[in-house]
Amino acid sequence: MNLSKESRPEKISGLLGFGVLTTGVTAISFAAILIKLCKAPALSIAAYRMVIAAVLFLLVFLFRRQTLLKNLTSRQILLIVIAGFFLAVHFSLWISSLEYTSVASSVVLVTTNPLFVAIGSILFLKEHVNYLIVLAIFFTISGAVIIGVQDFHIGSSQLFGDVLALLAAIGGSGYLLTGRILRRSLDAFRYATLVYTISAVFLIFLILGTHSPVTGFRQIDYLYLLLLALVPQMIGHTSINWSLRFLSASFVAVAILGEPIGATLLAYFILHENVTWIKVLGAAFIILGILIGVKGESKLQF
Numbered sequence: 001m002n003l004s005k006e007s008r009p010e011k012i013s014g015l016l017g018f019g020v021l022t023t024g025v026t027a028i029s030f031a032a033i034l035i036k037l038c039k040a041p042a043l044s045i046a047a048y049r050m051v052i053a054a055v056l057f058l059l060v061f062l063f064r065r066q067t068l069l070k071n072l073t074s075r076q077i078l079l080i081v082i083a084g085f086f087l088a089v090h091f092s093l094w095i096s097s098l099e100y101t102s103v104a105s106s107v108v109l110v111t112t113n114p115l116f117v118a119i120g121s122i123l124f125l126k127e128h129v130n131y132l133i134v135l136a137i138f139f140t141i142s143g144a145v146i147i148g149v150q151d152f153h154i155g156s157s158q159l160f161g162d163v164l165a166l167l168a169a170i171g172g173s174g175y176l177l178t179g180r181i182l183r184r185s186l187d188a189f190r191y192a193t194l195v196y197t198i199s200a201v202f203l204i205f206l207i208l209g210t211h212s213p214v215t216g217f218r219q220i221d222y223l224y225l226l227l228l229a230l231v232p233q234m235i236g237h238t239s240i241n242w243s244l245r246f247l248s249a250s251f252v253a254v255a256i257l258g259e260p261i262g263a264t265l266l267a268y269f270i271l272h273e274n275v276t277w278i279k280v281l282g283a284a285f286i287i288l289g290i291l292i293g294v295k296g297e298s299k300l301q302f
Contacts, residue, residue, distance in 0.1 A: 017246025021255055024239030029262030031232035032103045033270055035095055038224035042096040043212040045225065047203040050091065052229035054196040061193050068193060079182050080191075084198025086174035091199070092206065094168035101161025103267035104275050105147050108260045108283045109165035114290050115140050116173035124177065136292040143285030146278060188241050257287050 038045055061068055072080075097106045115136055147162060175195075182191055207214060217225075240256065260283060267273040 017243045020239045020246075021243035024236050024243060025255055025258045026262060027236030027239065028232045028256075029259050029266060031228065031236070032098060032107050032263045033266045034224050034228045034232070035098050036103060036267070036271055038217075038221045038228070040217045040221050040225065041212050042099055043092055043203070043207045043210060044214060044217075045228070046088070046091040046095045047200070047207045047212075047214070048225040049095075049228045049233060050088070050196060050200040050203050052226065053233040054193070054200040056229070056234060057189075057193040057196055061189070066190075068190065076182065076185065079178050080194045081198055083175050083178040083182065083195045085202055086171050086178060087195060087199040088202035088206065089171035090168050090175055092203065093164045093171060097161040097164035097168060099161070100157045101165065102158070102273050102275075102279075103271065104260070104264040104273065104279055104283070105158070105162055106165045107263040108279075108286055109144060109147065109162055110169045110172070111257060111260055112140055112144070112166065112286060112290065113169040113172040113176065114256075116170055117176050120173055120177045132292050132295055136289045139285050139289030139292060141289075143282045143287075143289060146282030146285060149278075192238075192241070257290060260287070 035042075035045055040048070058068075094106065094110050097110070118136065144162075144166065179191065179195070182195075186194075206212075264273075264275055264283075268275060
């Protein structure tokens, strides 16, 4: 009886964490759909998403009357700038990929970042390789090739979109690897506020440099841009980060793989995008590879 009483709070915390994580994964699944529905240019969408999110985080930080830059070392500032740069690269390339390829292909390929994080951990954080990482690389590359060959037969633009999505995954991996170092000394909210703000600055300079429009969109597009910042970014990513308080990082990383499934289903019903069995096979290979990679990375850490 005592054991049951003691374990009850843990069960409640676990259920709460699982519920919040489910909300987060559902929220991020809407990102690709909102981007497809919005007719603004890709770089403008990326900039609006990050600027709105950064402003909202900054407002909360100011409301708390906390000092954003207090006690930051020069090394931390450099890493924050690097993380913001990688995040800007990730969003600009991924959102651009959706102009050329399907939601299914883009979202599946961009979620290969856990594998790239595992590889980056080996190369840059000097962690040791094991057979699971090698096996994960094999399955993930095989899945990417299957999707790429399928899209190549559809058209070269589809393949170009697939390449952009993979490059976006690499950018996202750089962001996560840098964040892994920063999170040792910064709390999650302060870290997110700083990195979102730096990323927004990079994207602002990017759209100014490329002369991408910042106004003149359809009225509905502004709604999509706001929803993109609120739902996938604020609700989605914040919920996922918060769930790490109650759930293991490996479990959360695996759960995020629900995004391609959710996004593909939403694209089928909302955008009427067809999904071929070849792409399902490629996605299965990639998801299997990432699952193995997450397992391999957890073995490297413990």
